[in-house]
Amino acid sequence: MRQAIMSSPGKIEYFKVKAPGELKPNELLLKIERIGICGSDVHVFHGEHPATPYPVVQGHEYSATVEFVGENVSKAKPGMKVTARPQQVCGKCNPCKRGQYNACQNLKVEGFQAPGVAQDYFIVSEDRLVVLPDSFTFEQGAMVEPAAVGAHATSRPTRLNGKNVVVSGAGTIGNLVAQFAKARGAKKVLITDVSDYRLDKAKECGIELTLNVKNAPVEDEIKSCFGDEGFQVGFEAAGVQTSLDLLLANVEKGGDVVILGVYAKNPEVNMYYVGEHELNIYGSMMYRHRDYEEAVSMIAEGKIKTEPLVSKHFPFSEFGKAYKYIDDMRDKAMKVMIDL
Template identity: 30%
Template sequence: MQAFQVKAPHDFDVSEQPSPQPAAGEVVVDVAFAGICGSDMHIIHGDNAFVRFPRITGHEFAGVISVVGEGVDAGRVGERVCIDPVVNCGQCYPCRIGRPNVCSAMQVIGVHRHGGFAEQVNVPAGNAWRIPDTLGLDSAALVEPYSIAANVLARMEPHAGDRLLVIGAGVIGLTIVQMAQAMGIEDIIVTDIIEERLATALELGARHVINGREQDLEQAVQELTAGEGIPLIADAACVPAMLPGMLRMACPAGRIGLLGFNPTPSDLVQLEVIKKELTLVGSRLNNRKFPEVLAHIEAGRLDPHALVSHRVALRDMPGAIHMLDTTPEKARKVLVDIAS
């Protein structure tokens, strides 16, 4: 089978690889579509401490079950599915309290084990979610990034009428905008330094946008909120130096959701956290959010096609990687058509 394999940092190609065989409890999925994520780029650049090379990457994908392993219902052959990449042990403390996305022994499909940039991949049967008959496999491949948005918003525990500030209007920021609306959050502010991304955020429903290169972000937020501050702040830019500003922009009792894996230390002014009794939450991957996302897409509350700026064939992935490396501002989600 053909697959996109990262052999070492900055060393990748599309090449012939052995076809997978399902272990007990697994299924083989014939992949139809897969999305390129920023974390895939981190693997290519050698910035992901969890990956071991060589690795077939890709954790946003959908396809059709073609083979089932021992213990899996044979009736699942032919089922159209999207894949939750979080594989957990079910035994450790996080798993026991319902937080499998931070399992002590967690594996991520496309990081710790081979992923979806391939014609076929084997995955645990429980990670393959059946999709509605009305949903295209290209849309289903984008359930995973929406699950990231659903997770961070759930971690921040929105209240009715809460205003949301999204920092960063890349793909994750845009999924947060759409997911927030699907959850009933209407007053959304988005900030970025790329005007094209801000225009997209407005198209997708942001009420206000702030270009941080042209405006003072904190001053603009104070003006938009009449000095009250922001109840919800989602950090989709993942720049550690921005944390002190987030603490200042948050209103009393505000919640800040952090998504980045940047190891650079952040300055945290304890006074700001305590005097406002702020809540800072980390959000990693998703905690069983696929059913929620699928329901929103089926109901028309989310539009995955709005995220896609480019579609490429599997054989053309190296060129897409180069484009994302050199002109990332020109792209939103690049969707790989595996079967073409």
């Protein structure tokens, strides 16, 4: 079968390798159909991801067709559309024991610290498998992973219902966070970015309030959007220092800030705002199984829109060109898909 390996930053090599062998009773063999490239993958491509060694087989957000199943598998049958969580966890550390396995102390994520799915066939265990509706396209299936990030991040604060929300960063993840915030009953949701294209995509997905932070004083625009109510919850999805500063400085005192962006360089945190304003700072690490299932349900019900976020498709043989496209297009590249 074909396999793509990123041997070093910016260098992708192709190999013909033996297909995965015999299945364990609880395992499935998947035929990979689509792979989505995300911001974290781009960090790996540029050698800027803080926790990824080389060489690495990338690919962690994907859709697939079940090829074969182990004798004890009951969740899926050959021919069904599926996806799966890329988290390999130990099940023994304290976070795992309390159900917080997404923060496993020995966590390995496929495509980063463990081999990913950039190959024709891949084996997964049934406990990580999520069956997709027949109505799903393979593109929707590959969007479940980033949607699950949005589902998890918006579950971190105590509640969003009735609160005003600002999402900083209108890339794919920020867009999905904003959509989930709205679906969870947020009163108003404002999304910010430096790209009018990304902000227009947010509007396509039902996020009415948008702000290009290059074009207007942020504080004035926040006041214009929310009036004296201000905003109570901020989501930092850009992985940029100025983005974090904006949220900490402007969120209501006693409010919540959720950090899910990946930073190429560790940011400075203004502890004056954190302490004197008694802010609640939440980290958000990936997702849990229920977030995957909720993402599938929300997409199927039309509450979360993914189609406007798919920018372009590349064949498997042009993995490198996909990254070049993302670099060249910059703010006009949302989700790029690799077709197997």
